[in-house]
Amino acid sequence: MTTLEEKKAFLKLPIEERRAIMAEQADELKSHYDEIMEEEQGIEYGQRCTVCNTLDRFNYFVPDEQWAIIVPEEYRNGHVCLNCLDDLADEKDMFWEALSIYFAGKRGNVCVTDEKMAFMDSVDNLKTALHYLILR
Numbered sequence: 001m002t003t004l005e006e007k008k009a010f011l012k013l014p015i016e017e018r019r020a021i022m023a024e025q026a027d028e029l030k031s032h033y034d035e036i037m038e039e040e041q042g043i044e045y046g047q048r049c050t051v052c053n054t055l056d057r058f059n060y061f062v063p064d065e066q067w068a069i070i071v072p073e074e075y076r077n078g079h080v081c082l083n084c085l086d087d088l089a090d091e092k093d094m095f096w097e098a099l100s101i102y103f104a105g106k107r108g109n110v111c112v113t114d115e116k117m118a119f120m121d122s123v124d125n126l127k128t129a130l131h132y133l134i135l136r
């Protein structure tokens with residue numbers, strides 16, 4: 001916190017000295033800002049797998065009944081990367097099926113949806129459309 005006395009003392013300094021102090025403060029702010037951006041990007045551009053701790057940019061949806069059997073309880077509330085999901089399923093001699101897979105990158109996104117899921121989506125959309133028409 002800067003006091004009024006400190007501000008007055010700063011204003012009495014020669015202009016070159018004031019500029020040097022301000023440039024130093026700007027550098028400090030910039031590095032602090034860069035740190036925040038890095039942290040935020042880490043969160044925004046991936047999530048850590050709770051099993052192998054890899055930064056993963058894929059997300060997916062598997063049916064709850066598969067998730068409950070394949071993924072041990074201690075990992076269920078976190079993110080499990082596809083590699084680990086597949087290894088866990090293999091250990092249990094189980095098969096898994098992702099209904100949709102998303103990739104969220106820094107410069108691009110893609111969503112791959114299973115046909116069944118797309119069908120369910122379209123049925124839901126149709127119901128919504130019909131509901132909307134009936135209400136009108």
Ligand SMILES: [Zn+2]
Nearest residue numbers: 049052081084
């Ligand atoms: Zn993993």
